[in-house]
Amino acid sequence: MSDVDPITLEILRNQLEGVAEEMGQVLIRGAYSPNIKERQDCSTALFDAEGRTVAQAEHIPVHLGAMPEAVEAVMAKDPEPGEVWALNDPFEGGTHLPDVTLVSPLAPVGDEGIVGYAVSRAHHADVGGSTPGSMPAGAREIYEEGVRLPGVRLVRDGDIVEDVMNLFLANVRTPGERRADIRAQLAAHDRAEERLGDLFEEHGNTVRDAFDAVIDYSRSRMESELAEIPDGTYEAHDVLEGDGVTDDDVPIEVSVTVDGATLDVDFTGTADQVAGNLNAPLAVAKSAVYFVVRCLTDSEIPPNQGCYDPVSVTTPEGSLLNPASPAAVVGGNVETSQRVTDVVFAALAQAVPERAPAHGQGTMNNLIIGSREGDFAYYETIGGGAGATSDVDGMDGVQVGMTNTLNTPAEVLEAEYPLRVERYAFRPGTGGDGEHRGGLGLERSLTVERDATVSLLTERRRTQPKGVSGGADGATGENLVDGEAVPAKTTVDVDAGSTVTVRTPGGGGHGSPESRDPDARERDRRDGKTESR
Structure with a gap:
């Protein structure tokens, strides 16, 4: 344990988190695409020289x-100060290809070497591949999903390596937008270096000590929280509704063992990697587990590597959650991650039912519309019902689980794209009944005003989000093109004037419906939440 005094530690912890937050603000304000500047589909964080998370913004x-x-x-490529590295390869540190990650070593104290790393990750609305938006529903290998960056120097000695930038831009459909968004990420990294330099100027090498101290503090707090969960092994099972190639259910099995202050999460028994694109890199599976652990423990624990040290994750190689190249993975990041959170929540609900929520909508409802000529590329995840908890109703029409983005305002959507919003509303009756009711799903209906390609990657179209402790399940979702139902995962070409409708699932209820407060039922009726499905 570091000997940084508690007051100094708290000051520096907040200042380091402030650096990560300011990075995010610079990125969002400087971005060009609505997906980043409006939906805020990006994340920023600071790492120490050992590659451990020290501070992160409240992002995705x-x-x-x-x-x-x-x-x-x-780090394995021996980066140097003055460089920024770009990567998106899921088999070399990435998640899926649209998420372009920049990593820059920071050396704000001159000759003393690298003290840490600034990191930004942003979802770019198109990175090439076989369809506009780079999320083809039927992809069978990663080559169909876009250009791969296996860790390349994008900046050397402070200057952009134009050959690398040009190679990237030559493989995407919206190069002007991509260049602007990459520059916004670079600006965020410049701000991180500036602000970290200010901290070293103010506090000296106490900043390095604070890196260790804040990680130690979070680890200690997390171990205390885990020690309060009853020891035992808790199991759960769920499925994905096909992989985009077949409609066969894809099982996910988990066994969670709590032993004192440690948590072991084992996915042995989960399906082998699939032919379609719902394979999720191991990093994504870990991320989903970490999210659940954070949700079930004290939210005041500083989010850093210390939170995750007591947690181990096991996934067999070659499985859905640890696939081998060249597996397609674009849907694993957005949809499989959601189901992983569901099964881990379900397992731990057996141990701490008062903490675990009912299932939320369990999908990001990915909608991608773009032109093959490269005129535009629209991407959005659409909110739905959150699961109820033991003390409150689930929220209506929100992003749940592994996403934390906003929506695209209708005014922005219509101004930026050849799209027209026909309907955007809650779906009455879609939240599961219970002592506490699940949240409502949404209906979003868009008319495409020119010929385009539409891709949908969605879930919970035939399996309902589960209620808990006697609560009812939430309603399933539905996708339609010109009023006709289409599969949960599909890519179709549409003519100008076609209308795409996404109806999102509701959340599960918590507790027996007979226990619901009569005044709450009257509010449900008055607000139209209990109309028939």
Whole structure:
């Protein structure tokens, strides 16, 4: 344990988290694409010289929990100050190809070498591949999903390596937007170096000591929290609704063992890697587990490597959650990660039912619409019902689980893209009944005003989000093109004037419906939440 005094530690902890947050603000304000500047589909964090997370902004869980593997991959290439490395390869530290990660070594104290790393990860609306938006529903190998960056120097001696930038831009459909968003990420890294330099100027090498101290503090707090969970092994099972190639259910099995202050999460029994694109890199599986652990423990524990040290994750090689190249993976990051959170929540609900929520909508409802000519590329995840907890109703129409993005405002969507919003509303009656009711799903209906390609990667279209402790299940979702139902995972070409509708699932209820407060039932009726499905 470091000897940094508690007051100094608390000051520096907040200042380090402030650096990560300011990185994110610079990235969001400087971005060009609505997916980043409006939806805020990006994440930023600081790491120490050993590659351990020290501080992170409150951004996207699936981004943040998987970042350490990206830093590890760059560290293996002996990066130097003045460089920024770019990667998106899921088999070398990435998550899926649209998430482009930048890693820059920081050396704000001159000759003393690298003291840490700034990291940003942003979802780029198109990175090439076989379809606009780079998320083809039927992909069978990663080559169909876009350009791969296996860790390359994007900046050397402070200057962009134009050959690398040009190679990347030559393989995407919206190069102007991509260049602007990459520059916004680089600006965020410049701000991190500046602000970390300010901290070293103010506090000297106490900053290095604080890196160790804040990680030690979080580890100690997390171990105390885990020690309060009853020892034992808890199991759960769920499925994905096909992999985009077949409609066969894809099982996910988990066994969670609590032993004192440690947690072991074992996915042995989960399906082998699949032909479609729902394979999830190990980093994504770990990220989902870490998210659940954070949700079930004290939210005031500083989020850093110390939180995850007491947690181990086991996934067999060649499985759905630890696939081998060249497996397609673009859906694993967004959909399989959601199901992993569901099964781990379900397992731990057996140990701490008062802490675990019912299942939320269990999907990100990925909607991608773009032009093959490269005129535009629209990407969005659509909110739905959150699961109820033991003390409150689930929220209506929100992002749940591994995503934490906003929506694209209708005004922005119509101004930026050849799309028209026909309907955007809650779906009455979709939340599961219970002592506490699950949240409502949404309906979002868009008319495409020019010929385009539409891709949908969704889940919970035939399996309902589960209620717990006697609560009812939430409603399933539905996808339609021109009023006709289409599969949960599909890529189709549509003519100008076609209308795409996404109806998202509701959340599960918590507790017996007979126990619901009569006043709450009257509010449900008055607010139209209990209309028939």
